[in-house]
Each structure stands twice: as structure tokens, then as C-alpha cells.
Amino acid sequence: AAHCIEYAHLILWGQVRPGEEFDADCEEHMSWVHARAEERAQQHGISGVTYQLCQGVVKNIIPAIASTNAVVSAACVLEVLKLITMCASGL
Secondary structure: OHHHHHHHHHHHHHHHOOOOOOOOOOHHHHHHHHHHHHHHHHHOOOOOOOHHHHHHHHOOOOOHHHHHHHHHHHHHHHHHHHHHHOOOOOO
8 A cells, every 4th residue: 555655645746746846744735645545556456545544654654652662672672781791880
């Protein structure tokens, strides 16, 4: 589904609306991309194109929970590594 969104955003936008700057924060622009991506997905029998997915793909949104978990896990592993190797004299 994401490739249908990218096709609408990167290729169709320039063909259908040449010279017009795409603004991911403009609801009208996002609705246009969503509609074109849905059309392309239906042509190829692909499901799952939603407005929220369009926003995530176009704006490159990374889910905050996953990235926060990765940072916290890395910090925990670093502290355990310090304990095991006795690198931290204060512990």
C-alpha cells in the first residue's frame, strides 16, 4: 500500500499539478494524494490505503513508542555492559 502512496505523492503530483509545491500539512493536498493512492491500489487489487497511512508515509512519521523503547533499551544495555566489564568505577 505504501508504494501506491509514494507513486501518487512523487509521480502523479508532478504530472497532474506541475509547478505546484506539495505541502504535507495541507489537508487538501493530503486528501488528493489519498484519493489517487486509493485509485491506484484498487486498480492493482491492493487493500490497506488509509488517510492515516498516507500521512505516515508522506511525512515519514516513525511511531514514537518504538523509537522510545529502542532508546531506553540501549541505555539499559549500556549500563549492564558497564557493570559486567567493570568500566564504571562508581558502581
